[in-house]
Amino acid sequence: MEDTLVIVKPDAVSRRMVGGIISRFEAAGFEIVRMHMQDPDEGLMRRFYAEHEGRWHFARLIEYMTSGRSCFMHLRREGAVERARMMVGETDPAEAAPGTIRGDLGLDLPRNSVHASDSDDAAEREIKLAFGA
Secondary structure (H helix, E strand, C coil), X not given: CEEEEEEECHHHHHCCCHHHHHHHHHXXXXXXXXXXXXXXXXXXXXXXXXXXXXXXXXXXXXXHHCCCCEEEEEEEECCHHHHHHXXXXXXXXXXXXXXXXXXXXXXXXXXXXXXXXXXXXXXXXXXXXXXXX
16 A cells, blocks of 8 residues: 545635545545644744755745635655656646646636645655654
8 A cells, every 4th residue: 555645735725625536546446544624834834845946936836825714635655656646637627637627627727626746755855744754
């Protein structure tokens, strides 16, 4: 079994899409290990997206991710990271395929509705940031 982290971002939370997004993951065989709603602070989001620091979009991403509540989900299944990434689709909703979460629900960048860990190492680090050791 493999673990991953998925965040339902502020745009999807404010549009009341959390339940539908959770249902997609459950239907795909994911187990919800832990989940909580949070208004993330700037410090957490800066650590969370540290690999983007110095890029043109970093400040905008941090501002967006601290603009409202998010739903943090620690999920588990075989091939969790790859399967979750496939389900969420391309980062830019305009390029994401129909049937993916970002393709169906994303608005634009950074309001693409969900985050999913992009590697096993990232999943481990992100789960620790979101839920502690």
